Amino acid sequence: xxxxxxxxxxxxxxxxxxxxxxxxxxxxxxxxxxxxxxxxxxxxxxxxxxxxxxxxxxxxxxxxxxxxxxxxxxxxxxxxxxxxxxxxxxxxxxxxxxxxxxxxxxxxxxxxxxxxxxxxxxxxxxxxxxxxxxxxxxxxxxxxxxxxxxxxxxxxxxxxxxxxxxxxxxxxxxxxxxxxxxxxxxxxxxxxxxxxxxxxxxxxxxxxxxxxxxxxxxxxxxxxxxxxxxxxxxxxxxxxxxxxxxxxxxxxxxxxxxxxxxxxxxxxxxxxxxxxxxxxxxxxxxxxxxxxxxxxxxxxxxxxxxxxxxxxxxxxx
Numbered sequence: 001x002x003x004x005x006x007x008x009x010x011x012x013x014x015x016x017x018x019x020x021x022x023x024x025x026x027x028x029x030x031x032x033x034x035x036x037x038x039x040x041x042x043x044x045x046x047x048x049x050x051x052x053x054x055x056x057x058x059x060x061x062x063x064x065x066x067x068x069x070x071x072x073x074x075x076x077x078x079x080x081x082x083x084x085x086x087x088x089x090x091x092x093x094x095x096x097x098x099x100x101x102x103x104x105x106x107x108x109x110x111x112x113x114x115x116x117x118x119x120x121x122x123x124x125x126x127x128x129x130x131x132x133x134x135x136x137x138x139x140x141x142x143x144x145x146x147x148x149x150x151x152x153x154x155x156x157x158x159x160x161x162x163x164x165x166x167x168x169x170x171x172x173x174x175x176x177x178x179x180x181x182x183x184x185x186x187x188x189x190x191x192x193x194x195x196x197x198x199x200x201x202x203x204x205x206x207x208x209x210x211x212x213x214x215x216x217x218x219x220x221x222x223x224x225x226x227x228x229x230x231x232x233x234x235x236x237x238x239x240x241x242x243x244x245x246x247x248x249x250x251x252x253x254x255x256x257x258x259x260x261x262x263x264x265x266x267x268x269x270x271x272x273x274x275x276x277x278x279x280x281x282x283x284x285x286x287x288x289x290x291x292x293x294x295x296x297x298x299x300x301x302x303x304x305x306x307x308x309x310x311x312x313x314x315x316x317x
């Protein structure tokens with residue numbers, strides 16, 4: 001009996017490990033290359049219409065990232081505003097136009113806004129998305145660019161991937177007055193468990209158990225091919241000791257990245273404020289609770305008119 005089990009079991013395990021490796025490599029390549037959604041003439045026309053409606057000046061701006069990649073954005077400024085600028089960060093596979101609704105909301109309340117395309121998205125350069133590893137440095141560059149010409153607060157609001165990149169950037173203790181992150185993942189690894197389970201219509205348990213070798217293979221492959229350690233894409237480790245005021249939003253109906261991600265970060269840093277609208281799906285709080293969303297977002301930024309002492313030392317450009 002034992003020789004039979006050995007003869008059959010070893011090949012089955014070998015096949016499973018090989019299949020897991022293929023699954024992991026395919027999954028991580030798709031994740032690192034989310035595809036570009038180009039800006040359209042309609043996107044630009046909408047941005048221009050919002051600028052005109054909100055009495056803001058619209059300009060296209062660009063900066064160079066630390067690795068030389070060119071990052072591009074829309075910058076909408078209000079001369080008669082409150083002096084605060086909010087960086088708006090979109091999700092995976094989208095571009096800056098996805099944040100125009102937030103831009104309109106904030107402009108109406110006197111904020112200026114900047115809407116960058118994340119690296120490897122929209123019109124920004126970069127071959128791959130790294131989910132906070134390189135994007136944290138990109139955000140530091142945007143912060144410094146704004147800080148040099150803006151004597152008021154610099155705040156930030158991100159959704160999904162943009163939320164995770166924003167939270168990961170807090171490891172450097174930038175001088176944000178306040179930040180808001182909706183539907184963020186707590187770590188790349190936890191998000192991978194969800195994604196692997198979604199592919200097979202199961203919960204994250206499948207990624208944690210039978211498909212864990214697929215995750216290992218994907219992480220090792222990424223280190224080998226791209227020199228990236230995706231384990232460091234970890235908002236939860238970045239926010240643990242952060243002194244920047246953090247407001248998390250996570251809908252309880254989110255099946256894309258379940259609310260346990262934000263609940264984990266709240267547990268790690270009790271100073272974090274977490275709002276969980278019951279019927280909101282992934283990044284859906286503004287659609288489900290528009291009035292409460294507007295009031296909470298605007299109040300959070302207005303209630304933090306200056307950076308905390310611990311976060312006033314920001315990185316050099």
